[in-house]
Amino acid sequence: MKPRARPPRKPPRAFFERSTLAIARDLIGMHLVHDDGTRLRRGRIVETEAYQGPRDLAAHSSRGRTARTEVMFGAPGHAYVYFIYGFWNCLNVVTGAAGVPHAVLLRALEPVAGLGERASGPGLLCRAMGIDRRFNGIDLLGDELWLEAGHGAAPRLGRSARIGVGYAGAWALKRWRFFERGSPYVSGVRPRARSAAGAGRAPLRNNARART
DNA sequence: ATTTGGATCGGT
DNA sequence: CCGATCCAAATT
Numbered sequence: 128m129k130p131r132a133r134p135p136r137k138p139p140r141a142f143f144e145r146s147t148l149a150i151a152r153d154l155i156g157m158h159l160v161h162d163d164g165t166r167l168r169r170g171r172i173v174e175t176e177a178y179q180g181p182r183d184l185a186a187h188s189s190r191g192r193t194a195r196t197e198v199m200f201g202a203p204g205h206a207y208v209y210f211i212y213g214f215w216n217c218l219n220v221v222t223g224a225a226g227v228p229h230a231v232l233l234r235a236l237e238p239v240a241g242l243g244e245r246a247s248g249p250g251l252l253c254r255a256m257g258i259d260r261r262f263n264g265i266d267l268l269g270d271e272l273w274l275e276a277g278h279g280a281a282p283r284l285g286r287s288a289r290i291g292v293g294y295a296g297a298w299a300l301k302r303w304r305f306f307e308r309g310s311p312y313v314s315g316v317r318p319r320a321r322s323a324a325g326a327g328r329a330p331l332r333n334n335a336r337a338r339t
Numbered sequence: 340a341t342t343t344g345g346a347t348c349g350g351t
Numbered sequence: 352c353c354g355a356t357c358c359a360a361a362t363t
Contacts, residue, residue: 176346178346185346186346187346187359190359190360190361193359193360194359195358195359195360209346209358209359210357210358210359211345211346211347211357211358212344212345212347212348212355212356212357212358213345213347213355213356213357213358214347214348214355214356214357215347215348217346217347219346232346234346248347248348249346249347250347250348251347251348289346290346290347291345291346291347292346294344294345295346314347
């Protein structure tokens with residue numbers, strides 16, 4: 128029998144040229160896939176943050192066009208990967224038309240396939256997905272690292288201020304973080320100690336960490 | 340040339 | 352809260 132024709136799963140370029148907040152929201156529930164030629168890793172996105180430079184003082188691009196932020200100023204649908212705190216890589220999806228330095232930080236994945244470790248938090252996400260600065264600037268519509276439409280019911284969305292941007296003044300208060308409400312894979316949610324002895328709905332906190 | 344502090348994380 | 356650990360950007 129014939130394989131059933133599926134709708135296209137990779138979003139077109141135009142998906143990344145819409146409002147950055149809409150994209151950050153829509154990415155929740157979508158899949159991030161990395162094919163390194165040997166191994167396929169796949170996770171379902173459960174947490175994102177929008178960065179809308181140059182006005183948004185939390186965005187790296189608020190400091191202007193530099194070697195590091197160059198890809199943020201480029202065409203949408205590419206990867207912006209930066210290195211932080213001497214140890215971690217973080218992956219962003221560049222959004223907005225060329226010249227508009229916006230991006231969406233991917234903060235946490237629910238493992239689907241091939242992830243050897245927890246991917247809750249932007250640094251852990253990159254480590255689990257095998258992503259580092261070599262991926263900076265690559266096209267996310269290619270065949271190495273890409274996004275796909277999710278399936279199943281639409282996720283229940285939560286929203287909060289962004290994490291770790293206390294230095295950004297009033298911009299730090301904007302609720303530009305999106306997550307799947309109730310997901311144990313959102314960063315800051317402790318992995319549930321086993322024994323679902325009632326799965327006792329601990330009042331799942333929003334884990335909106337504060338930072339000075 | 341040197342300093343500062345960061346879109347983090349795990350342990351305490 | 353604290354330290355680990357490197358780099359970009361700002362400052363001297």
